[in-house]
Amino acid sequence: MDLICVIDISDDYISGWVTNEDQYQSFDVVKGGKINIVHELPKHQYKSYSDFAEIIGKFNPYTFFFRQAVLIDPENFDGVKAAYEKHIAIHGEI
Numbered sequence: 001m002d003l004i005c006v007i008d009i010s011d012d013y014i015s016g017w018v019t020n021e022d023q024y025q026s027f028d029v030v031k032g033g034k035i036n037i038v039h040e041l042p043k044h045q046y047k048s049y050s051d052f053a054e055i056i057g058k059f060n061p062y063t064f065f066f067r068q069a070v071l072i073d074p075e076n077f078d079g080v081k082a083a084y085e086k087h088i089a090i091h092g093e094i
Helices: 049-059 077-091
Strands: 002-009 013-019 023-030 036-042
Touching: 002 049, 002 077, 013 077, 023 077
Parallel strands: none
Antiparallel strands: 002 013, 013 023, 023 036
16 A cells, blocks of 8 residues: 555544555544545546546645655554655655
């Protein structure tokens, strides 16, 4: 599972988008918890990752997707936070 977007982040809550081999998935996760998938969208419905990001961005104009996905390991709050921090260390704040 790879992190592609963080919409909201605090000391005890994170929400955003992840991707796997077949789907884009919106998620949320609380501190100490595992990732909760809220909504799933099949990748085959989109021409590309850019197409997906542009379409979602039309409905949520303040949602910014990463240029490159970041692996989440382990798949829990700490893993998501670490993946986000890795992205920020490489690319800076969005």
